[in-house]
Amino acid sequence: MTGQTIVLADTPFPPTVDDFFPPSILPWGGDGQWFTKITLLLWLSVAILILYFLLSYRKPQLVPTKKQWLAESIYGFVRNNIAVDMLGTKNGVRFAPYLTSLFCFIFLMNLWGIIPYFQISPNSHIAFPIVLAVITYVMFIYVGLKRHGLGYFKQALILPAPWFIQPILIPIEFFSTFIVRPFSLAVRLFANMFAGHMLLLVFTLGGFAMIDANALLAPVSLISWAMTVALTFLDFAVIALQAYVFTVLTASYLQGSLAEGH
């Protein structure tokens, strides 16, 4: 992992967007190459998820082993508390596998943001949230079209309201359902991860900056580093929450597409 070791004390203090672009990893080496820490973490996340669920379900037992129990609890949590609660039993069970994969994937991708040594989440690059949001977007429109045919657009855009309010209501509904939804899904996940990483950087690098500036400020830099530890715990809460929120919102959009007409 040559080129990955960055000496924190030498990094200039106000952290910038450039700090989100780690250099490439050897042997592909050099800046501007494609194999960076972000790529590595993406592959690791996918590999860990596939292997974990395959291995824990390899020999399913009636009395589950520890590994099987954990995998079943994660699946059970998403299926019962998100999918079935919001979509009903039939559709909930149908969409539970996708929602579970989505939840686990986002959670793991976010978790890299606080695991020591890695400490950057691939989701702090907006490309990854955009792809996840596009999948949700295409899926809820497809499910709606399959369920209602072209009447889906009528159902989604025209709400029961007096006729004279419709000219205002229809553009607003269109804007909120077909433009704001995917955009806000992507930006929410991205900005949370970006802000989390930025906060950790500010307090870590700020500690070094204060020590360098003045010896009298050394105690303050200790406070700054203590804040980093505290913020790491806060970041964990945000990570779990964002994975949950993304999944719940996807389920809620599907619920809107599957709902009967007004």
Added chain:
Amino acid sequence: MNVAEVVGSTAAIGYGLAAIGPGIGVGLIFAAYIQSTARQPESARITQPFMWIGFAVVEVLALLGIAFGIVWQATAPS
């Protein structure tokens, strides 16, 4: 002679102002959830997903501030 000088981007002040609204909004959402749960504890599980949806929708306003700060960074006079 400069008596006092402040250096940096005004975007930081702007973001601070932008965060007031979502701050109040998120506070109201959790206050309403706690209140409804205190009145009817058995409704806690039913209303929980809606609380998170509302929270996410309000929170995105603050996060847009972060995103647009970066998007318009090049065009903003610093």
